[in-house]
Amino acid sequence: MTPLSRTLGTASRTAGIGALPAAARDARPLSTPAKASSSANADDRSRWGRPPRVLIVEDEQAIAELIRYNLSKNGYSCEVVGEGDEALLAVEEQVPDLIILDWMLPEVSGIEICRRLRARAETRSVPIIMVTARGEEADMLRGFKEGADDYVRKPFSLNELNARVDAALRRTRVTHQAHLLEVGDLVLDAEALTVSRGGQRLHLAPTEFRLLHALMTSPGRVLSRDSLLSQVWGLDSDVEARTVDVHVRRLRKALNSQGGAGEVLPDYIRTVRGAGYSIEQP
Amino acid sequence: MTPLSRTLGTASRTAGIGALPAAARDARPLSTPAKASSSANADDRSRWGRPPRVLIVEDEQAIAELIRYNLSKNGYSCEVVGEGDEALLAVEEQVPDLIILDWMLPEVSGIEICRRLRARAETRSVPIIMVTARGEEADMLRGFKEGADDYVRKPFSLNELNARVDAALRRTRVTHQAHLLEVGDLVLDAEALTVSRGGQRLHLAPTEFRLLHALMTSPGRVLSRDSLLSQVWGLDSDVEARTVDVHVRRLRKALNSQGGAGEVLPDYIRTVRGAGYSIEQP
């Protein structure tokens, strides 16, 4: 009944620019294009909604501290324990997003911890990065065999460790944040903020663009209206779920009506009744 | 960039990872099967239903051959290409389960390939292991940033490579296959919410889909109408038991009447008089 009588909480909405306006200035939380920055910091924060939690299991204080400092600097939340038992307790209390595990521990061996973690359902899929003294290949193989995800030799480069931590965390969230997304002949460039189909440039309104971006980030997967609302409109928006439908309609129109002619192309967006929408090759 | 460390004999590997619960925030009651497993190779075969396919992108013939030999010996199916273009073509033709990518390629650089692969929806989640000459740390960081999953320095140990290949595939299995249910040539994807028989996509109504999902969760097992009612309609529904029959009928129709023709395929759903229904290969 009441047409937009409410005040927009944030005045941060950008509208019409000529060519392809978009979310550039519009600091929408979840539509951030991939940044060329080195560590995944801001990126990971937005993906988890909180700094990823890393558990460091390392008995040599100096090294532990080094790792902790380094990761903290990159926006991770770290906890350090020096012994295997403590590690298991810490995990019991709160399951971390990633574990950095020294192989040579005083009491319970790294391998034992690894095995225990893999045995439990809650921790089965938590990535484990082993750290061990130089080239003990047998150890390394053993570690992989027990279900470790990655392996770093001491002495290691902090950059390398960072990179591996980022990679491991990225994997748990399957999507790699690339700035080019392709599905069939649909190409979305999250950096240039452009979309084209079959080489032909399309014009999308900002919301349409973010919607398409959300869909193309996980192609084939069905996204519910709620999920899209939080991705496209932000977690704290009071927009009706049906609004998504209208924007899907607009997006479809923009994608499928090539040129100005009345011709209609096959549809990329699939409606899944009772569930939501997904994008896939028609 | 020649030397490799010697080939250690053993091919013994184990992997003890099960599936992790798939979060389906959209649909109604869904549950995921969890299987236990032990041996990696036999396991990999059974998970994929075929030997995992590995694409090796490496211009130095000797090294390529060495890797190929080694992986083949361990039950992987390998394809070798020497250039970036070829790699992209090969992937176009058939998406491999894993890619081993040399960083230093003659024409198109490894990084470029990596980027291209990450852009395309079909290859976005294929794990990539980079291989590069001695500690070019900058390269490594770059690689991870572009979405590589792992990194191996030349000269590398074949055992290490094997271990990393296994670990990467194990991860794919965990994250990727968790939401796939298969019975015969029937495949249900709980994430994409799709069902196909013999590769042919089928259309199911929501209730039919949930019903099939319930049946496929425990193939071969007979589920009573009550049990199906609670799984599909929820524990607190006041739906007649006979309604199940009607939906089974609809589901059968959808599954067995391929295409639009009048032809009828063998039936996957078995009626057990006095007990209920079960799904199994016809």
Added chain:
DNA sequence: AACGGTTGTAACACAACTGTAACAAAACTA
């Protein structure tokens, strides 16, 4: 102040889906 592009909502139309009842056809029992 007017304007063109954009956005969220409401309202209606339409197609798809759902549960039930009723009858037909098996399957079992005696």
Added chain:
DNA sequence: TAGTTTTGTTACAGTTGTGTTACAACCGTT
């Protein structure tokens, strides 16, 4: 074989979910 129980099949009316359109508010620009 006749009688009984269980399942298959069909039709239908009510319900729900989506597509579509129109519209007023909004924003930045002119």
